[in-house]
Amino acid sequence: MLNKFEDRAALMVGLAAQVAKDLRAALVQKERVSIAVPGGTTPAPFFDILCHEDLAWERVDVMLTDERFVPPTHARSNTALINARLITNAASSARVVPFYQAAERPEDVFTEISAGIDAALPLDICVLGMGADMHTASLFPDSAELADALASDAPVHVVRPASQPEARLTLTGRVLSAAVHKYVLIAGPEKLQALEQAQKVRDVMVAPIRVVLADPKTQVFFAP
Numbered sequence: 762m763l764n765k766f767e768d769r770a771a772l773m774v775g776l777a778a779q780v781a782k783d784l785r786a787a788l789v790q791k792e793r794v795s796i797a798v799p800g801g802t803t804p805a806p807f808f809d810i811l812c813h814e815d816l817a818w819e820r821v822d823v824m825l826t827d828e829r830f831v832p833p834t835h836a837r838s839n840t841a842l843i844n845a846r847l848i849t850n851a852a853s854s855a856r857v858v859p860f861y862q863a864a865e866r867p868e869d870v871f872t873e874i875s876a877g878i879d880a881a882l883p884l885d886i887c888v889l890g891m892g893a894d895m896h897t898a899s900l901f902p903d904s905a906e907l908a909d910a911l912a913s914d915a916p917v918h919v920v921r922p923a924s925q926p927e928a929r930l931t932l933t934g935r936v937l938s939a940a941v942h943k944y945v946l947i948a949g950p951e952k953l954q955a956l957e958q959a960q961k962v963r964d965v966m967v968a969p970i971r972v973v974l975a976d977p978k979t980q981v982f983f984a985p
């Protein structure tokens with residue numbers, strides 16, 4: 762389902778209201794609730810609104826959908842983004858599930874990171890971004906590890922997409938498709954075109970965003 766907003770400000774308000782509603786409903790049902798959020802350039806204004814929502818954040822586990830294997834001091838760190846823009850104000854008591862540990866290679870810390878993520882699953886809410894190349898999380902069409910990351914039983918997978926400057930850790934296809942509420946946050950004509958392309962292509966190896974689009978309950982939040 763495509764939810765179209767007039768502009769980006771309305772989009773971010775609309776998605777934050779929907780996610781806060783889902784979090785509140787899940788917090789009534791369960792002691793701990795988990796949400797995955799994207800990194801990249803799009804979601805910061807959504808975080809700026811969501812972090813003010815008055816809810817039991819101390820019972821919420823927040824994780825990324827994916828992380829670039831760079832330290833939190835790096836400009837490309839998704840962990841730094843959520844720490845600065847989401848885990849603040851009312852949301853400062855949320856627990857962040859680590860997606861990065863200092864090491865030479867992600868494989869060196871994979872077991873520990875993977876166990877931490879596994880303990881916070883399944884996801885109640887998953888908000889994903891999407892690139893113009895139809896990647897989502899760090900499931901990239903130009904990654905040699907894509908098929909394994911889609912098929913893996915593990916919660917996360919290491920990928921080294923040819924188009925990207927660093928190794929990454931991504932939630933796997935299994936984890937993304939099992940999320941109770943799935944949202945895709947996109948803005949701009951290029952992303953809308955990519956979404957339309959992904960709906961036509963139908964091959965998840967060409968359009969990895971299909972891993973969640975295949976579920977008719979997935980909601981896309983879009984503004985021009």
Ligand SMILES: O=C1O[C@H](COP(=O)(O)O)[C@@H](O)[C@H](O)[C@H]1O
Nearest residue numbers: 799800801802803890891892898
């Ligand atoms: O690299 C990434 O890209 C996608 C899309 O990012 P955007 O900058 O085009 O909004 C993002 O969803 C993902 O989390 C991030 O690591």
